[in-house]
Amino acid sequence: MIGRRGPQNGKRALEFPDVGESDEPLLVVENLHTSFRTGRGTVHAVDGVSLTVAAGTTLGIVGESGSGKTVLARSIMGLLPVRDVIKSGTVHFAGHDLTAMEPDQLREIWGAELSMIFQDPMTALNPVKRIGIQITESLRLHLDMDRKEADATAVELLRSVGIPSPEQRVRWYPFQLSGGMRQRVMIAIALACAPRLIMADEPTTGLDVTVQAQILDLLGKLQRERHMAVILVTHDLGVVADRADEIVVMYAGRVVERAPTRTLFAETHMPYTRALMESIPRLADPSGTRLQAIPGRPPDLIHPPKGCRFAPRCAFAQDKCRESDPPLRTAGSPDHLFACWFPLVHGTSTAPSASASASAAGDTTIDPGPVVQSP
Amino acid sequence: MSTVSAATAGGPPSASEDTVLSVDHLVVEFKSGRQRVHAVSDVSFQVRKGETLGLVGESGCGKSTTGRALVQVQPPTSGSVNYLGQDLSALSNRQLRKVRTKIQMIFQDPISSLNPRRRVKDIVAEPLVIWKRGTKDEKADKVRSMLEAVGIDPDTAGDRRPQEFSGGQCQRISIARALMAGPDLLICDEPVSALDVSVQAQILNLLADLKARFSLTMVFIAHDLAVVKNVSDRVAVMYLGKLVELAGSDDLYRSAAHPYTEALMASIPEPDPEQKSAHKALSGELPSPLNPPSGCRFRTRCPYAAPLCAEQEPLLREVAPGHQVACHFPLVGGKADTSAAPNPAD
Known part of the structure; x- marks a missing residue:
């Protein structure tokens, strides 16, 4: 029973129209600014970024460390601290302005409609809880499943992300899994309530190239099956080249180029x-190039x-x-x-x-x- | 010479005069409870003067352990590491310390490999202080010129501490420190895997420049074959503690003979949207080194595995001059012919 959505007992206050019902993009970010007040001065980490993501598509956000891409991802999610942060601009997700929401309302959306996969699965997972509990948490909260149903769903989710013998693994702790397996668990958690948009912030940085290919292929497969939109944040253009529909290149807090993937590679305009x-x-270049x-x-x-x-x-x-x-x-x-x-x-x-x-x-x-x- | 017959029979090439480092039947075991993990099992290779040898493989394949065993940071369980004819495992600690001025290492995480409480100029000067080389002024001069060589401004950076620098700059500082004692051999353990692609390119170019300037020999360890190929003259591919293929970089790319090498190449993301989905991701994970598969260790993930692969361990043999592979059915032109009789040498 994966992929069902919606309130079980009318607890949810917000209404989310189905994707097919409107022509509006799923996510519309307009003129987003995020600055941090620090001892040295104000850091303008995100400086007037606008972008849109249509339902079921993949947007790649690419830039070096310090280009503001992670702050942008967190600003869209509403995951920034309140203290010493100056924000402006709007983030409309499925018709709702996330920037105007109270924390209680955001909690209803996080995990259920909008999930995030973090870069480092070891720190993103709770080290002292079994992975099964970490998956069922959102199922029970958002979908009001009883424990038995949630446990069965957790096993199915682990199976769908390619974890062998999931019946045993649900009882494992994160430290018992390899880096690639932990990232699969993170994906299972993010997918649990069948969200419409997944924000993946450097999901494969720190993993081996072989595991990276596995994780990205898995994400692409699940995305197609479930018609999810994905924002893939990375520093490596190679990672998004054959996976994103559109690419946004960021530099120093701003969008410097944005185009459909093929156009971006075929007719690059920005020297950066x-x-x-x-x-x-490149593998094809002779050694020593x-x-x-x-x-x-x-x-x-x-x-x-x-x-x-x-x-x-x-x-x-x-x-x-x-x-x-x-x-x-x-x-x-x-x-x-x-x-x-x-x-x-x-x-x-x-x-x-x-x-x-x-x-x-x-x-x-x-x-x-x-x-x-x-x- | 008795080694000639061994070479023609496909054994490892004999040590020649320009060999700087010779690794023979290296085995490194770790104890895990009552069991023993073979992190490196029976690996042999040579590094010639002035060349860069790449060691590539997934996490857990034993490439870093091999690197650490070369400098004896991790003492080998058996086998030998010969540096210019000296067996390093036979040396006393005092002798080993001295040899290590000639063999230096650069680590993966540039920030944690630098002491956060010390100033950059003191970190870089430390090898000279330990070996009591030069006067105070000579040391300071050497630090300045080395920092300049790695692209760090000694005037602004010297008095600062590692936390004030980015990952790429910290890696430059580690490189400067490694070069201070004047090594011949540099072992780089995943020096760029924690860095952005743009900084990675800077560091790779820097290593190439320094290699030429200080006439270094390098062993370059990484998991990304595209990176390894770029810097290396020859590449050794490791899988679960074993050497599975060894060839010249361009040779390896043109005619990879081991299915694992092929899979490693296929998993590299190419920055080209037109090259869509030619790759097939390698399925599954590295098996546990506590209980490696019988026969060929790669057979559980190999698309071409045949019954023989489970029964007999393939030995490393030469398929072309300077190109060794450990596979019963090596690929020819990207295809494996498992119907053919395997090489009688196995």
Whole structure:
């Protein structure tokens, strides 16, 4: 009995229309800002991010450590501390504004409609509770199952995430499982109440490549079976390349490029996105191939640099980039957004100095489209 | 030479003059209650001067234990580790300490491998302090130039403590510390697995530069074959304590002969959406090393396993010059022919 949803005794106060009932995207994030007050100053970790996720689709959020992707994930979930945090913007999930909700209301949604898979399953799981108890907790709370029914469902869930002999394993503790198995348990917990959106924050970082492939394939399979939406947060573009429908690239708290996956790879406009792609070692390259590392580090988010925040590390930066902030805009296709004054076109920069030879070769200019969001 | 016949019969290549490190029949066991876990069982390989040997495999395959056994941090149960002809396990602690100035190690977690309470310049200077090398000024100069070599600004960073640095910077500091005593051989145990891809690329490039600058020989341990292939001249693939394949990096990529190597390559996410689902994830987990499968240890997860694989353990043998594999039915052109009679050498 997995996958049933809805209140058993009318306890739930909020109404959630079924996915088919509306054309609205499942999740709409608008102009989200999250800042932390620290001793050194205010850290603008998420700085005006907007995105949408349609039901049943996968959105990849990609960026380096310190790009604000984890804070963004937690801001969407409403999982941030109250103290010393400044928030603005809205998060609409299935028609409800999560940012306006009381903690009691959020608790009704967490696990039931919106779940999260954390990076480190060892710290996310309770070390002194059997994994069965940790799975049945949300089943009993949200779906009002009795103990026997919840236990049987927990076994089925463990089976569905590929844990062998689940009847025995439900009685195990997290320390008895390997890292990959723990992450499977995390997925089982996240799936328990058949949520409509799963937020997976670096779900495979720290796992072996073989286990990573297993976990991502599992997540994709369950997603298709249950028509869930998934937000996959990662630092590795390779992980989302054949799994996400759309990719958002973040840098220094902002979205710098956003496009359907194939478009992003085929027509990368933002030099940062290209740099991320090129820093991945490829198996097909001969051994000893020098990697295209991105020099330097992401900027300090207390005093972000003036102009484009990537300019200090960008190979194509011009004076204009250091002075004024590029807005997020479109060019050509309306679903491809980027924030760059001199975007790459067919792999060549349109910056004046870089395009001297390229412009002779033909059309490398790009018509600036409408500005989607001003900095 | 008596070793010639062994080499032609497909045995491990004999130690030649440029061999820096020679590992012979290395076995490392751990006690687990009354049982014994074979973390590394009968592994042999050589590392030649100036080359980088990659050791690759999943968690629990014994690659890190092998790395630790090379420096005798984990004493081998049997077998030998020869560094420039010296058997390290036969040395006294005092002699071993001295040899370790020539064999240094870099660890996976850069933050926990640095003492959080000490300043960066003191951490990096420590090898010189221990060996009482140079005057105070000479030490300070050496620290400065080494920090510069790894891309850390000595003026701003020297007086700070590890917690003020990112993972990538801490790894640079660990590398600087490892190079201070002037080692010949650097053992890198998953030096980039805790880092972002962008920082990973920086560290891999840095290691390549330092290797050339200080003429180092390296053993590079990691679980990601794409990373290992990028830095290594030759790659050794380990599975459940055993060496299953050893070949030149490009050779291994072009003509992987062991099904496990093929599976490892297939599990690497390629940053290319057009290369969709060509891969098949390896099913199952590593079996328990307490009770390894009979015959070939990989057979429980191998798509090509045949009855013979359960009965007989495949030995490491040469399938092409410099390319060894331990499989009854090695892949040729990505296909296994399990109907053919296995190699009589088995």
